[in-house]
């Protein structure tokens with residue numbers, strides 16, 4: 009059985025020798041940096057397919073099968089490689105396991121074992137140096153760059169794949185990967201179209217090569233587009249994002265901010281109207297008895313995450329606005345001084361123990377000059393709060409930006425000062441905290 | 452010149468005599484409760500127009516003019532009656548005033564003076580008994596019921612319309628209202644279509660009566676639909692709401708939650724992509740020198756209102772979720788007791804001074820059983836927070852629901868207890884607040 013430390017696919021890799029990535033890329037050694045196997049599989053073959061397509065007529069039956077097989081092989085990656093093996097977000101009976109391992113192989117994106125190991129590292133070390141396809145290294149890098157260029161296996165974060173090493177389907181597929189790829193990627197679609205309606209070449213070019221190309225590019229988008237385009241409703245400290253477009257391209261893997269926050273959930277989209285055919289398939293398999301133990305994160309925690317992220321954004325918005333001078337930074341005024349200044353023509357108005365300078369606002373007052381003038385030099389708390397007119401929240405907000413002072417306690421508006429009293433009291437406490445704690449052994 | 456107390460239109464109203472609305476509606480007096488003039492104007496005439504339309508061919512020129520005149524008379528109400536006179540949200544030069552008073556009259560919704568008085572009461576006493584068209588009395592009531600049935604003038608909130616009583620255009624239009632209505636509502640459109648392309652009857656039926664009907668129903672929607680359908684981004688204590696549909700019907704008056712919060716703003720919609728042709732017209736008149744002093748509420752206050760309302764909704768959402776037992780309600784545990792229980796097989800894990808029971812979660816742990824087991828009975832604070840794996844926010848949220856106790860100070864994780872220390876300290880302060888204040892004369 010394969011061991012965790014066993015190198016993946018490349019038998020020639022020797023951890024003792026310095027890896028090629030440890031020598032800088034130069035004009036004379038660049039070709040050694042390139043992963044030619046991958047270049048062949050994800051660039052060379054598709055290019056060859058495109059050229060072949062010029063001479064190959066497309067039959068509608070072949071086209072229909074190519075699209076169907078696109079969905080199957082896509083699901084092999086999303087429902088199989090990703091949600092079943094990398095995240096164990098549900099369990100599958102043997103027939104479903106074999107189906108997913110087969111069609112997943114037909115997508116030509118590496119063995120389950122290799123794919124899941126990298127993907128677990130991607131989740132555990134998202135956006136860091138240890139992330140195999142970190143978007144911080146560029147959109148192109150996260151899309152295909154990380155496969156085109158050789159990677160130092162030591163760089164990529166270590167993860168526990170002991171469960172996969174104990175899984176006979178995974179191990180078998182890993183051992184016989186090349187045979188699986190050739191059969192499921194090319195021969196099987198050719199057999200279908202060839203035996204079915206005698207279109208061997210169309211099956212090879214369209215349902216084989218070009219279909220591989222589209223599935224590859226689509227699922228690669230989970231690593232690139234899903235870390236680059238869209239909203240972050242759960243956590244904005246890392247790059248994963250939710251976007252309907254990515255979801256459409258990736259059979260529902262586009263709600264990637266959710267997925268990175270709740271990777272063990274078999275769903276990527278949680279609302280019924282969101283596009284997640286991978287989830288729908290898993291659910292359908294469950295109805296057929298092929299899948300079970302579908303894991304869901306508790307809704308309470310999902311909602312909490314959303315609320316916290318909204319709070320974070322709200323706090324950022326709040327910090328950008330002018331909320332007036334905080335009460336504790338306002339100078340203290342005597343009541344008599346307030347009245348004196350108001351009599352001398354300054355448009356001062358006291359509401360809730362705070363003095364406001366409304367001089368420039370009198371002419372703009374929506375309730376008219378007379379109304380606002382009637383409060384000048386008085387305690388207008390009651391007037392402003394319903395005595396004459398129950399001002400809107402907007403009026404309160406506006407008023408707070410006109411603060412110029414607070415009135416000293418012992419004046420007519422004593423009651424409104426209790427806030428300030430408490431404020432001074434807390435200030436006093438804080439400065440006496442240490443001596444207090446020392447006196448009271450209990451802490 | 453008209454006085455504020457002057458009754459509106461109905462010369463027979465005597466404030467000394469008991470008003471009909473003070474006697475209950477019965478089978479024998481119901482017809483006395485009905486406002487027959489209004490019934491004729493807003494139900495009878497449109498009905499007559501519909502019947503006439505059956506025999507009247509519609510010429511395309513007449514149709515085009517009817518639509519154009521619909522917009523003009525609609526603007527008379529929205530840009531004229533509403534934003535110019537009721538709210539003085541901008542100033543207009545005499546030609547524009549006359550134009551708006553004329554086409555506004557053509558909408559057949561009462562004089563500027565009567566309309567604005569009621570509308571100011573509607574803003575000042577929104578949703579209360581003094582609101583002339585309170586939606587709290589039903590959607591139909593706020594739409595036309597308040598006009599179809601007689602209203603007790605004493606019920607409707609008093610407002611200051613001294614500015615309107617000083618406005619010669621307003622007073623002239625009020626004095627000659629019936630002539631204005633007949634001329635602008637019917638004769639003027641007939642003259643246009645009759646002299647223009649000899650379609651006198653089409654002008655009467657389509658550009659006159661049916662156009663009046665549509666303008667009336669559309670603008671009535673501001674009182675009904677705009678208080679019933681949509682979002683409340685600024686304040687949800689009262690009924691006004693924002694909805695694109697209402698905006699489409701009412702030439703942009705559908706952002707009504709904004710409007711009730713910032714009634715002195717000449718805009719109802721503040722984003723460029725929102726539909727507010729009334730705002731666009733006022734802006735265009737400004738470019739032509741016909742309008743000036745366009746008032747806008749400060750953006751800072753608008754943003755503050757939005758942030759506060761979002762915060763309110765967020766707090767409501769937060770209150771519905773399970774955030775775990777608050778720290779101050781948890782029992783205190785000794786460190787040795789914690790270790791003892793963990794050794795005896797209970798899945799207890801201490802993170803940041805708090806003990807969590809993860810027994811039921813071990814099998815579900817996305818990082819595997821071995822990982823989580825390695826923290827049991829230990830201080831797992833560092834492990835959980837990056838030492839082994841930097842858990843997501845979701846994991847922290849989940850953890851908090853598993854709280855069962857806090858560890859007594861003086862244990863290994865002393866530092867994490869400072870929160871609890873402060874908590875006890877504040878508790879102490881609160882219970883000693885009164886005696887503290889009395890000792891310290893300064894307050």
Ligand code: HEM
Pocket residue numbers: 357366369373374375376379380381382383384388391392396397398399400401402403404406407571574575610712713714715
């Ligand atoms: C204390 C004396 C004041 C009185 C008696 C008073 C009275 C009124 C009245 C009667 C209205 C209603 C106008 C209408 O809808 O027809 C009004 C509106 C308004 N007043 Fe005052 N006002 C006073 C002070 C102030 C001050 C100091 C501000 C400064 C922020 C202010 C801001 C507003 C605003 C923004 C409105 C528009 C409607 C609203 O947002 O609630 N008022 N006022």
Ligand code: HEM
Pocket residue numbers: 128131132167269270271272800809812816817818819822823824825826831834835839840841842843844845846847849850
């Ligand atoms: C203290 C010992 C613990 C260790 C060493 C540990 C380790 C790990 C590791 C390594 C992963 C990453 C799995 C992967 O992506 O492959 C993980 C994931 C996770 N762990 Fe733990 N864990 C511990 C305790 C807990 C506890 C007590 C909870 C309870 C809430 C928890 C909740 C989770 C969750 C929800 C994940 C999924 C990824 C995430 O949301 O961050 N862990 N843990």
Ligand SMILES: [Fe+2]
Pocket residue numbers: 130230231235248264268
């Ligand atoms: Fe990702």
Ligand SMILES: [Fe+2]
Pocket residue numbers: 090094095127131267271
């Ligand atoms: Fe994933």
Ligand SMILES: [Fe+2]
Pocket residue numbers: 573673674678691707711
């Ligand atoms: Fe309204």
Ligand SMILES: [Fe+2]
Pocket residue numbers: 533537538570574710714
């Ligand atoms: Fe209004």
